[in-house]
Amino acid sequence: MKISSVMTLILLVFPSMVAAQNSQPRPTNKQEWLEVVKTQMMANLVVPDIPGIGGNFTVKVEITVERDGTISGSKVLETSGVEAIDKTALRMVARTSPVSPLTADMGDDALTVALPVNMTLIAPPEVAHDPETGLTFSISHPMKLAGKLDDPGTETVKYRIISTDEKELPTAPRSPLCDIGFKKNAPNDPMDGWSQERLNDESILNGTVKSYKTAIERSGKDIDDIQIIDMHGAKGIEAVLVPTSGPDYRNVRLYGAFADTPTGRITISCPTMRTAMPHARQVFRRFAESAYISSDDAHADGEKKVQTLEESLRQSGAPKDSGSGQDAQTSANFLPEFKANGTTIHVLSLYKELPDGTPVIAMAFCGVGATEGRFALGVDFGQGMVWKRPEKVRVAFGAYERSQMMQVMREYLGFEGNEAKTAIAQLVRSGGQLTFSGPRSMSVSFDLDRAVTEMAKLRQYCKL
Known part of the structure; x- marks a missing residue:
């Protein structure tokens, strides 16, 4: 005799995530078994990044569980309407097998379980x-x-x-x-x-x-x-x-x-x-x-070389490393009330050179005066930011790591607003490496340990 039961998994999904599976006590009855298996399933859910897809989705999956916990079969009963989400649910089931063995009150035969898996996907803007x-x-x-x-x-x-x-x-x-x-x-x-x-x-x-x-x-x-x-x-x-x-x-x-x-x-x-x-x-x-x-030059033709903020900062006294290469050291500079494109900002600049000698710079700043409360974090990969659409860039430092859709903001690739403020607030308390991994295999890391004094100034001036 097969027993049918229903278990609901409610997941709020932002970017792709993997939850570590915790060891669970051995269940002693059917209700405990359902709770343990729910936790096991959730721990094995790896949601893909699906461009352009957002909203609430439900996919109903049927699984067959043998007495020893082996999942011997699975199939989609009701589709979510998105193939990638359906496949995600099936992969979750495959990763979870075997689950906890069936308990004594669940009979001697295999168990058929219907799993409505509810997911809320937040699409990138x-x-x-x-x-x-x-x-x-x-x-x-x-x-x-x-x-x-x-x-x-x-x-x-x-x-x-x-x-x-x-x-x-x-x-x-x-x-x-x-x-x-x-x-x-x-x-x-x-x-x-x-x-x-x-x-x-x-x-x-x-x-x-x-x-x-x-x-x-x-x-x-x-x-x-x-x-x-x-x-x-x-x-x-x-x-x-x-x-x-x-x-x-x-x-x-x-x-x-x-x-x-x-x-x-x-x-x-x-x-x-x-x-x-x-x-x-x-x-x-x-x-x-x-x-x-x-500005017009932020979306200029790909063949047009725009003036970069890095050049402006160097002209204003940002130190430049001698030599180049992967081991080139990071130079840091803090410029209070720096004039950039008609805006006054407090800016922290981190400068180094790529192995080919290309100058790259990271920037974190807050607004001054009329633009007080404005925050931005970005990077100039030294290519003259001419991309016509946002690009996905991975930002990582300390415990902060995320893939951020960045857009060209005048002369560099970055993001603004509360997200930038949150990141900068963590940045000025961090150490180690600040890494930007961008499109076209672009990647650069800056040594935050060489910018402790400058980050403290940014924290003070920007009231972080």
Whole structure:
């Protein structure tokens, strides 16, 4: 006689992971056996990195377990819809065999067990870049880029975002999830060419908020809440609006955000249902905070050699090693209030040369003044950062290790925001080697033990 039982494994998955299998006490009854086998299965789950895949998935696997714990058969009963996830579940079962032997109360025959394996995959952010205007932004599940609109209206360019999960992130009736646009300044615009620091000035921002409130009142909408947010270094205005007309308008809320940049205004509009707004606002804010206007040379043609921040730092006194090779020593330098591309930053630079003499540099910095609170960590592999799309780079130091999708940020490959702040906070307390392993077999390590004094300064100046 075969006994059927159900065991559910709930896994929250970020990057690929392997959990070490702990020794378990021998179970004495069926319930204990199920718990032990669940732990054994989870310890043998190795989830692959599936580009572009995110969301909640369930695959139901049937396994046959012999009296001695040997798994003699397995098959997919109900597919997750993603072949790689189905195969992952079957590989988990194969790695786990044999499991604990069946207990006395489970009968004499083999046991058939149905395993619904629930997985939540977090897909890497999708980064979009408009070559005409430099508008760049990131979206994550359940947001998906639908494409560029042929008619941007009053904007110079506009992109549409849709939801792939209406339960998690519902759209308002007859509306897309979000539109993001950019409108270039007119040649005679008095603010055209202003520095971001000047645009972020409190007096300028207060005037913009006042004008915005007046425009909203004239449109007939009500303002539920309004805040100032950081949109990638630009001070932006975020608001939740209450419509007074339109389909089911009493149950609809409109998220809006915009920021003025030296070349124009970024605008985001995301209508959703009133009950969904508390959660949706967090998603929309991350979306807004990712938006910025990249410089032309950050996305230049691959044959164009751009000026690198490494060159600027060397001109400002960053020490240079003599000689080259794998054993070339790391030089460290801390530059407080360093002027870079119109922005003032506190920057730690780590410099060395590759075996062929190519200079490479790692950078960790925080903003000063108008950009205070901005953090970034990156590396210039010495190739003149001309890649047109984000690249996966492995960053490792001390106990910190992750594969990070990095994008070209003016003259180097890096990442910003809270992720960078967290990494830098750990970096200034670390030692040993800081390693970047990038695309095209690029890899470089820097000796943090030679930068203790400089890291202490960065920690002090950046209040880490």
